Amino acid sequence: MSLKEDLTNIAGADCVIDDPAQMVPYITTDSLWPPMLPHYVVSVKALEDAQKVVLLANEQKVPLKPSSSGVHTKETGPMCGGIILDLSKMKKISNIDNRNRKVTIEAGVTWGELTEELKKQQVRTVMPLLPRANSSVLVSSLERDPWIIPMFEYGEVILSMQMIWPTGELFRTGSASTINYGKEGCFAEGCFPYGPGPIDAMRLMMGAQGTMGTAIWANIKTERLPDMNKSVFIPFERSEDIIEAMYAIQRKRIGHECFAINDLNLAGILADKASDIEGIRKQLPPWSLLLILSGAKWFPKDKLAYEKEVLYEIREHVFPFTEILDVIPGYGSVNKLPELLRNPWPADKTYWKDRYKGASQDMFFITTMEKAPVFADVVMQIAAENGHSINDIGVYIQPIEFGAGAHVEFNFFYDRNNAEECETVKTVYAEAIEETLKMEAHFTRPYGKVMSDIVYEKTGSYTMLAKKAKKIFDPNNIMNPGILCF
């Protein structure tokens, strides 16, 4: 029996694609280094069918790449052909549990779908900066997208998970791992993330780009959606100053959404249409700090009052040279920010990173906040030396865990149809990775062959450990091979 027949037997003829033309959406990416076409795409709706596909891939020693939505922005597409296991039809949202503040989502649930569903009950999940509405929430959580709310308590959002090991065994993590989960007499609700036992499958799956197993559903944290907010906009001329402001704000644990962004990226977000970007940009300061203070369930005005008082005290001591504003120049009132930042980027609008020049090659890593300005200087210099205008680079600095670390992101905007620009960006991107790595940038999410090859080569002992772990859990090396260091 052929592989196609086997897949058809599992999922049905309508759910197996081998026509290259139909496969294009499954590998379409904004990357400058596009992935390979798979040999087959198989769509499943049930855990058992997904397991059968994994077992089949093992039996036939065929590469397998799980895929959860129609959006592929992270250069995690197949590098060796094989099968794409399409989970995008697994869209169940269940158990919205406001007592324990969690919800169960399947792999195909998108930011757009989940946000709308949770809003009905005045709840939300923490969110990255304006994710695409049609991208997968579970992938975002597994891949450690940085949340725009740096509160430590809101982090580690996956509470438990149903997964399939690369060798095909079904497995549940954390306190959903009991075999009696969901049965009468068993009290477990899947609220605790770690284990079972002395290894942690959830951690091994995180940041693995589909190389360590397949996630089917997860219980993830939800939080109350605040109905009273005080947003502020704080302009800065120097990145060093905005960093000190964020350190001080985060140290006091005030506010929800909080991040720093440069003029180009902010203009790209705020502009009604692409042609407005330059106009808005001219009115913006080089750096902007966006902060939303939020009232809680009880006495929200009182909470806002004490947080506002603390914010102004911080200003007096840390950034007396700038103002805390209610209006963003060229945009208007900050009161629109909660609505903007607590929803994904609309599916019917060109993505904000694609508005300026049509495409963006993103480079990001983790560092301590204080080092971010130094990294920015180096990246800008590399860009300038290689002929990429520094005016075409977006920068986004996201404090994480009360500012104990930061996600620092550079967006190299370019015109996809301009071959010269594409080549320049390729050069700048690779050189920037090399140079920032020398300065101890921590690339926790090495997307794409270019980045992962450079990073893994420089981190010898960790690479050895990762390879050893991969061999233990995926002895046939079927799960998305070639994408990382294995």
Next chain:
Amino acid sequence: MIPQEVYKTLELIVGQKNITQEKEILQAYKNKDRAFVNPESELLGTTPDIVIMPKNTEEVQAIVKTANAYKVAYTPCSTFWTPQAGARFEGCLHMDFKRMNTLELDAKNMNATVGSGINYAQLQAEAFKHGLYTVVSGGGSQVSVIPNHLSWGFSPLTYRAGLAPRRIMGVEWVLPDGEIVRMGSFASGKDGFWGEGIGPDMRGLLRGHIGWLGSLGIVTRMCVRLLPFHNVKLKPMQMHRHTFFVFPTDRQKWYNFTCPSTDVMVDFMYEIAQAEIGAAMTRVPIAWRFISRSGCKENFWETWLQDPVQKKKDVEELLINRVMLIGYASQKQLEYEEKVIMAIAEKLGCTLRRTRQMDGSWMQSGDSVTMWYLTGCFMSATGQLDSLDASVKAGAEFAQMKLKYTPPLMEDHGDKGWFQINDFGHSGYLEFILHTDAYDKDPELGLKTAEFYHFENPKLVARTGGLNFFNQVMTPLYHDSPQYGPNYGDFARKVKEAFDPDELSNPPGVLDTLDKVIDTIPPLKALKEKYEKM
């Protein structure tokens, strides 16, 4: 006996002063009957052949490589807290890490990098100086920071500070074969401020809901996350068992509330968490109040067994929710949170009690030893995390089962366990604390105790769905592994076999210990057969 050739080789690594085979010193390291009195320590506990004190990662690596070359098994130990932190096999090379006492604190980025010999008292004292704090676990401030993060790491403060696995950042790990691996941001540089890996997070090999307890190599250096605290000094008072901090009440306060029923107390905890206030909250079991007020063990027993009818009534009706509020940002934050908590209490009919504004337990845990003095030992039936509702329901079942085993278990007048809310309300915790008499060597009672811990209790834990922190010292793997995952033991076993094929790292490992003990003691083996047929 470890050959003298090995001793001489090891001596070259650490120097003459830092290695010994002197009998008197080895006796001080004896593991039998220490700390947790259970069949594991009683049966396997022994005296090491060699005690060695390395100074740094490179010396640990050289020792482990030597051990591998000569096939000598070794036991790593920081503060001797558990039976696994001592010799449990003949010919043990015992590594004592007290010389590995480096502590570098990065106040700005809220982390500290510690060596294996640093304990919580040292770390917390440094953290306080910078307006930061860590979670000193229930084991006490004498407990070592690294192994506790790798194994347990729990206290009511985890309500805001998260569970220990979240606070493990960069790690330097000597694998069982002696290779050094640097994880988290140590993989990319000298600063261990970040824990996530490059791609897959290999911290997943280091610990799950439990740790390896030394049976998968040795973590010699770890960067741990610290969290923002207030910046007012906590004033220490007295210098004996009742050492405590006086709270600066404009920034940090306790509130004890009497709740009309368990259901209301649970609702109260959920409401507080949903209000996103508070720094810690926990139910206060009645026994804790007696321990706290007693000056000594004898004094506790004089009062604890008096008037059992009233005690039972107190256990059922005196329901106290103890809440700590912290004005992390300002005094006004504390005032705001107090306003909220009083409003919630009023809504639910809970009454504020008189509360002393001092702490000897949670901020730096000076009194953890009192948990032992009642009977000489204790071992909880479970320490499990899931929802708070799940914790409370399970507690009732444990209390029911416990009746059948009292005695030999200590009388607690029907208490349904210590529970608290956790992870900002996303989970709850149940610990069902039990005491047995460490000095009673009656074999029949001992067997009944063992039956409870290793056979009856694991069945209940599995049926009710608890994921027990203490299963590695309590539940045989043959029972536990199929119940969770399922078959988590199979996957963990693959890791162990790949990294430590000769089983030199602290044998018997956590996967095997209880099974080995049970198969070695005929009465326990007979119980195993009985329970397998049930």
